[in-house]
Amino acid sequence: MNQESELQIFRKYLQKKGLRYTPEREQIIKEIFLTHDHFDVDTLYLRMRQKGLQISKASIYRLIPLLIEAGLIEEVFFEDGHMHYEYIYGHEPHCHLRCISCKRIEEFRDPHWPDMEKMLKEKFGYEITNYKLEVQGLCPACKEKQKKE
C-alpha cells in the first residue's frame, strides 16, 4: 500500500504491454501519488513546473490512459471544460457529493452498492467494471447565503 508497490504495479503493467518506464513517467506518477485529491492535467502540470520539474503536457496526456488501464486512476467528472481524475489504487471506492455553488466536494460510501451490483449482474447479465455515483446539491453554507439574498 506504499508508494513503492504502486510504482511496481505500473512497471509490471508497462512490461506486459512492451512499454517503457521512463524518468518522465516516474515523476508524473510520483506527483499524482503525493495527494489523494482530485486533479486535472493543467493543475498537475503547473504544480510540477513550480517544483522545477520540466515535463510536457503531452507526456501527461499520453500517460493518463495507461494509468487508467493499469487501474491506478479514474476519471471522476467533466467540469469547467476539462476532465478531472482521481488516484484510486488502494482506496476504498467512494462517491461524490458536489456543491453546485462553491464546487466543494464531499466523499461518502454507498452501502447499497453490493446489492445493486448483484441486481445488475442478474438482471442484465453484465460484467460490471466500475460505477460512479455523483450527487449534486447546495452545501449548508451556500444554502445560508442564498437565503440572505
Place this chain on the structure above:
Amino acid sequence: MNQESELQIFRKYLQKKGLRYTPEREQIIKEIFLTHDHFDVDTLYLRMRQKGLQISKASIYRLIPLLIEAGLIEEVFFEDGHMHYEYIYGHEPHCHLRCISCKRIEEFRDPHWPDMEKMLKEKFGYEITNYKLEVQGLCPACKEKQKKE
C-alpha cells in the same frame, strides 16, 4: 405530461427571466421532445437539418443551459469528446448501465436512492438537486466475443 405543457413550462421560465420565446427555440425544443433518447448537439443539429429546419448550432448551444435550468433536460455523460443530454421532464429518474465495448445503454431504477438521499441530507446538510448513477461494464454479447478471441 403532453408536449403542450412542456412548452408552457419553458415559456413561463423564459417570462420569469425576461427572455424571449422565439420560433427557433420552439423548433429545437419540439425536436428534443420527439424522443426520449439521449442526444448530443451535433446529432440534434443534423437531424433538424435533414428535416429542412435551418437552425444554427450556436442557437442550440445557447438554448441548452436554459433547458437545464428549467429542469427539462440534463447532462447525462461526457463521451467521445462531447456532452450527451437527456430529456427528463415527466420521466422517472433512472440510472445508466453502459457497455464499455459496444456503448449500448441500459436504464434502470435505483431503489435505494430515497434512503441515500435522506442519509446525505442528514449527514452533510446538503439540499440535493440531482444525482447520477453511472455503471460501466461488459454486456453479455461483448463478453461472449471476448471469450472467443
Place this chain on the structure above:
DNA sequence: GTATCTGCAAACCCTTTGCAATAAG
C-alpha cells in the same frame, strides 16, 4: 422602442498528433 436573439465566423480551450531527436530495453 428597447433589449434579446439569430446566424455567421472567428476565437477559445482542452486534447491529440506528426515529427525529429533521444533513450529504454
Place this chain on the structure above:
DNA sequence: CTTATTGCAAAGGGTTTGCAGATAC
C-alpha cells in the same frame, strides 16, 4: 539496435463569443 518516448508546435474538435441585423414584447 530496435522501437517506444519525449518536447514542440501545429492541428483537431467541441463549445463559446463578438458582431450586425432581425425580432419579440
